[in-house]
Amino acid sequence: MAVSPLLWTLFLFSVIFSIQSYSEEEEDTPITRFQQYLRFNTAHPNPNYTAPISFLLDQARSIGLTSRTIEFVHGKPVLLLTWLGSNLNLPSILFNSHLDSVPAESEKWIHPPFSAQRTVDGHIYARGAQDDKCIGVQYLEAIRNLKSRGFVPLRTIHISYVPEEEIGGFDGMMKFAASLEFRELNLGFVMDEGQASPGDEFRVFYAERTPWHLVIRAEGIPGHGAKLYDNSAMENLMKSVELISKFRETQFDLVKAGKAANSEVISVNPAYLKAGTPSTTGFVMNMQPSEAEVGYDIRLPPMADPVAMKKRIAEEWAPSIRNMTYTIEEKGKLADQLGRPIMTLTNGSNPWWSIFKQAIEATGGKLAKPEILISSTDSRFIRTLGIPVLGFSPMINTPILVHDHNEFLKDTVFMKGIGVYESVISALSSFEGISDQVI
Known part of the structure; x- marks a missing residue:
């Protein structure tokens, strides 16, 4: 039976597409690693923490980071990865993100919310793409690149992946921040999640309500x-x-x-x-x-x-x-242990702010006016201790889709964010000064 040219054309296109899709799945790139992390269903009320932590541990081992898994509440692990600095006497730096995500109504999504589907225009659709699995992978990819260039941090760098942030953080960061393990980190500065910016300026948050x-x-x-x-x-x-x-x-x-x-x-x-x-x-x-x-x-607000x-x-x-x-x-405090409003200073009196700002500008980026976050994150538990924290996620020219249907992040925005974190991580970890912990 003869086959029409149109059917042959459609058949060839399907074969080519299948080969391309298979090839993309087989590649081991920052994008495919991001997609793999997004496919773990960590949505409440029954988040799966075991699989993503196993994935993150594999990534940590591949770039030579040490790891610890701590459970303050059974079944709700905190993963801590560490890159030792050359001067262990200096306070360390922590980059935090959370493992969990809010539920997704799959029937209202263009693509299944845990498929991490990458469309032809580069949009990666997944619950957690913006909030905040993107930064959890970008931290690791930035360190991978820094290590490949032979960079050695002066200060020790920690990366934490915590559970339960989306339901208050009470069995996650709250218990972690109150623990001996946290105090032993000797933190001088912390970075946590922020939000996307529809414009071309990076948003940064110095406090929360x-x-x-x-x-x-x-x-x-x-x-x-x-x-x-x-x-x-x-x-x-x-x-x-x-x-x-x-x-x-x-x-x-x-x-x-x-x-x-x-x-x-x-x-x-x-x-x-x-x-x-x-x-x-x-x-x-x-x-x-x-x-x-x-x-x-x-x-x-803190004031x-x-x-x-x-x-x-x-x-x-x-x-x-x-x-x-x-x-x-x-559901939280407005003042720290000394009675001061819980906020991080964003002026010259806080050297961490100056270093962070310069690191962003070194990439050609620009910061918008610092903001108070309208909602709340795990940052509040750390700021209460008097440790300066900035909330930041390097997503510009991106619609804000936190907790929304069809949450996505564009692949080029994700890749640019890795470069931004390379600059931020190298600058913060190279700071030689001894700074009082200020907020």
Whole structure:
């Protein structure tokens, strides 16, 4: 039976594509190693830590790094890789990233979220591509290149891969930072994750906002839905909701007017509202409930006054005279051990900042104005100890897709980031000065 030219053409294209795909899979390059790391499903609620740590240990051995695996909580390992410096008396440097990632709704992705599919335009699609498996591989690739050129660091370099960051870091970096093993590292400076930049300037973060979870409860007399009661539960709660909304509006006005960045104000956002008397068809409409409750996610920048905030909550938002109670769950600290705001200085008084900035500029890059991160990372546990930390991920001209569907990183951006880290790692580890730990 004769085969048409069109079918032959399609057949040849499929063969060529298969050969190319197989060839790419067989290659051992920074890109394929990045793809391999991305394919480990470390998404919550059941992250697989064993496979990626085995992969990272293989990579560490291939470039001559020593390793330690520490478990502060069973099944939640911290991997620590080390490149010894020539002067062990100087404080060391730590480059941190996390192993875990948030879940992905695969049906809403263009490509399966753990396939690490690389498209013809160079986009590598995977959960964790930006947050933050990219830097976990870039650290190693940068060190691989530095070692191949015979570079020897003056200061010891550590790389940490920690679990549980996406759910608070309480069984990961929090316990690691409080441990003897961490103190023995004698850290002078730390780098952690940042975020992508849609523009051509690298973003860098010197502080984070501290989360508070506020729950306000109101009580009142229950009764018929037609009757007007004074100080009913819903009435009192709605008064509070209105006051909180006005405060939120004043903070948001500063952002909209350009007087403050989003991360520099106190954000107060409603998370849930719970009230009413349930029925088989929904709620009983002719009955006023005796209890009502609302929950808020509050984020405070390091310069916020927590005492004033608590006073506002107690006296205005949930006063006891209106039959109201409240709880505040503080998810972090606003001040360090000496009572100073938890932030890293980004001026000439911090030599680490100057060295980092010069290292970026040496690659032809430019830093945007330093920012407070709108959310939170493991950096907060380290800054609390008085150790300077900068959050940084070398991704420019890249849409911010943290926790979004179709998270991706372009291959050229990933490769350029390796060169950026070569400059940063060599500069920071060559710093000869003895610096006090400053924030």
